[in-house]
Amino acid sequence: MATAHSRAAxxxxxxxxxxxxxLWMIVPLAMTLYFxxxxxxxxxxxxxxxxxxxxxxxxxxQPAFWQAITNTLILVLGVLAITVVGGLLLALLLDQPFWxxxxxxxxxxxxxxxxxxxxxxxxxxxxxxxxxxxxAHIANSLGLQPYDFLTQSPLASxxxxxxxxxxxxxxLILLTALQSLDREQMDAAxxxxxxxxxxxxxxxxxHLSRAxxxxxxxxTIFLLSVFAEILVTTNGSLGTANLPxxxxxxxxxxxxxxxxSAGGIIAVILANIVxxxxxxxxxxxxxx
Numbered sequence: 487m488a489t490a491h492s493r494a495a496x497x498x499x500x501x502x503x504x505x506x507x508x509l510w511m512i513v514p515l516a517m518t519l520y521f522x523x524x525x526x527x528x529x530x531x532x533x534x535x536x537x538x539x540x541x542x543x544x545x546x547x548q549p550a551f552w553q554a555i556t557n558t559l560i561l562v563l564g565v566l567a568i569t570v571v572g573g574l575l576l577a578l579l580l581d582q583p584f585w586x587x588x589x590x591x592x593x594x595x596x597x598x599x600x601x602x603x604x605x606x607x608x609x610x611x612x613x614x615x616x617x618x619x620x621x622a623h624i625a626n627s628l629g630l631q632p633y634d635f636l637t638q639s640p641l642a643s644x645x646x647x648x649x650x651x652x653x654x655x656x657x658l659i660l661l662t663a664l665q666s667l668d669r670e671q672m673d674a675a676x677x678x679x680x681x682x683x684x685x686x687x688x689x690x691x692x693h694l695s696r697a698x699x700x701x702x703x704x705x706t707i708f709l710l711s712v713f714a715e716i717l718v719t720t721n722g723s724l725g726t727a728n729l730p731x732x733x734x735x736x737x738x739x740x741x742x743x744x745x746x747s748a749g750g751i752i753a754v755i756l757a758n759i760v761x762x763x764x765x766x767x768x769x770x771x772x773x774x
Contacts (some may be wrong), residue, residue, distance in 0.1 A: 515754070518750050518751060521743055524537055541747070545736065545749045554732040555629060557726060562706055564645035568645070568646075569656040569701070573639060578690075585717075595657070597650055600609060602715050605647060605713075606719050610663060610719045614635040616637075636719055637724065640725065644712075644726055652705055656705070660694060660701065663697035664694065673757065704758065707757075707761065710756075712730065729753050730753065
């Protein structure tokens with residue numbers, strides 16, 4: 487009886503938080519789903535009417551949709567490639583003993599705590615500006631023509647900005663996993679004459695497979711919704727609009743709440759499809 491009462495009390499205490507979280511997620515989603523079936527334009531209040539699936543067909547049929555899907559995939563894959571490889575290299579470097587190791591670790595992790603809007607503005611104005619940016623000054627000092635990153639390579643520049651933000655997260659996860667590696671096993675392999683590359687390939691890399699899986703899963707979920715960096719750097723121009731930015735443009739720039747809501751539902755469905763296939767393909771590493 488005591489166990490039953492304690493379980494009931496635990497459920498009772500947890501239920502307000504669960505109900506609040508449930509409402510916090512379900513109510514906006516339900517309202518978005520409802521608006522997606524309406525002709526609802528902010529410039530014509532009070533004239534809402536039932537639209538059926540026409541908002542969905544219109545949103546998918548526009549040429550910008552497929553370009554946004556392509557940009558979203560390029561952004562996710564590009565950032566993952568940079569952060570996983572770069573995070574692994576930084577983790578291996580930070581795992582070595584050297585003077586000032588603690589300070590360097592703090593500096594490496596610091597970009598993760600910078601807000602996306604601030605990060606985008608800093609990179610746009612301080613680093614990538616073709617006139618007054620740091621890269622332009624370096625090019626001028628070397629006698630080279632400054633490169634206009636956000637005009638000549640806009641999408642690659644956004645990938646670089648977002649990767650700079652997420653690289654500390656990847657480094658921290660991989661460094662933590664690397665420090666749990668059995669050092670006796672590594673020492674034994676070294677004593678047996680195994681070269682460093684073989685020790686890394688057959689011992690270190692398999693040990694880090696679970697950590698790499700966690701990095702890919704978590705980052706993919708967040709990278710599918712990148713928005714602020716695009717807004718403050720290119721404002722979606724020059725072919726850099728991804729799916730979240732397209733939803734924003736449809737809803738708040740074109741005042742089409744119905745079409746934007748349909749795009750939001752499509753984005754949620756596509757994100758869940760990606761998450762499902764990711765879990766099927768690489769999620770098995772978490773069970774081993």
